[in-house]
Amino acid sequence: MTELQKYNTDIHVPEVSDDGMAELMKQAEAMSAAHKLATVLCNTAMVPATFKGKPDDAAAAILYGAEVGLKPQQALQQVFVVHGQPAIYARTMAALLKAKGYKFSTVESTDESVTVDGVSPRGERETSTWTIQRAKTAGYTSNKKYQTDPQAMLYAKALSEVARKLAPDVLLGIKYTAEDLELEPVKATATRMDVQRGAEGVRAALAAKKQEPQPEPVPEQDDSSDYVAEVTEHLATLDTQEQVNDFMASLQAQDANLPEGVLAAGRARWEEINA
Template sequence: MSTEIQPLGGGVPDTTDEGLALLVRQAEAMDAAHKLATALCNTAMVPQVFRSKPDDAAAAILYGAELGLKPQQALQQVFVVHGQPAIYARTMAGLLKAKGYCFETVESTDESVTVTGTSPRGETETSTWSIDRAKKAGYTSNKKYASDPQAMLYAKALSEVCRKLAPDVLLGIRYTAEDLELEPRPVKATARRMDGQGQERGADAVRAALEAKKQQTGGDRTQLDKALAALAQVEDREHLDRIITHAQGIGMPPEQLTELAEAAATRAEELPEQEAA
């Protein structure tokens, strides 16, 4: 009886020609997007956040292309906040209507808005957003909920229906611009992990890491200090987002928003990953 080991059939899979072709197409698309972004970012036709930032603009153009947006549309409609892409609720609806989806406003008052959507296959989804629900979610810190509640509740209900009906079309977009209360100058959050002796953890790390900055920034820090104290007490990442959303809604100065976002990122490092529902 032979003891020679026979090789298994199939061998090690090779990189397919199709995969290589996809990489080539992506590289070509990135090059084209960057050329467009370089030209457009030197004009007044793009939002301030993309001015002189062709790399960021190119990424937005590519992401918009995946959604079906033209380059100029992508630069006006796609935003990146806390590392997450976001678009307006009306943009979501527009993209889906172009693919045969239908939407109907069932109810619209200052207290509650209900929207129903239907897919081309006949699937339906309905969402109701009330002022009470918005309060519980922490969104009513945005002053627009007082000045134009119907529009804000409609955006929430519409975007929820869109996400439920067509997550594949929207590429899993989690937020809308209305959710995040985007301003002309969005906050960029960065995280830094500190290892080695003397590393501080939890709420103490948040306070210690920002103590120096507290002495450097001027102006009234009352709201910022309250927000930092709240960050130190939260136990899940969802509440971190709510605190930043509230700060944006009350008009906290950009430099303080940046400080708050950095504190939130530091605190997020200390929190456990949430299990999927």
């Protein structure tokens, strides 16, 4: 017997259990049913523009909604698929958890600061405070709603943070809320470049720079290097891993194809803070 033959006889291929196969079949059937329903609904006026002509995304939203207790029509109104991951409104998070015995209360609510307290059925407690300054640092205030209704936006951030900390198992590790993704594009000018912060500040700085007279391009020059440098500079001002996560999420919400250098800068700053 050769060494190769001996090696092959030692390999053990695990068998798929009947329970495992049954679960796979169940998931396949659920996906098929969700896709058929999504295909029909996506051709109606009853679904948000997010899902128009996107039955695959709609099916994923329906399946996720079913996992957390939402009916298909509710899921298509409340669940969004962003970069391959589900996102829901903060108020939807709270509604789902309240139905399971979680309690939430507002400790403080002003245009400058909102504090939300939450208690799980087991008695676990979490509190979160979001201020305008914190939102600015994270790059969220480019959303005009922070100027027109700051309390509502800060409340959504504080509420979702408490909900995610108390019940990651119920929310299935959801990372985004719809409020996180409502970032309005900012028209950049040279005069605003110095005051913009966060993700929009980076975009504004680069847009303003492009308006200036530029020398002849250098062959094979990577024009993403300026963007990476701007992002890296802003990351250096962030002090917590949460701030880094929020800032990177806001960038990805605006551009799903971020340069690898930007992603690497985010990971590096996160690991630096962790260390």
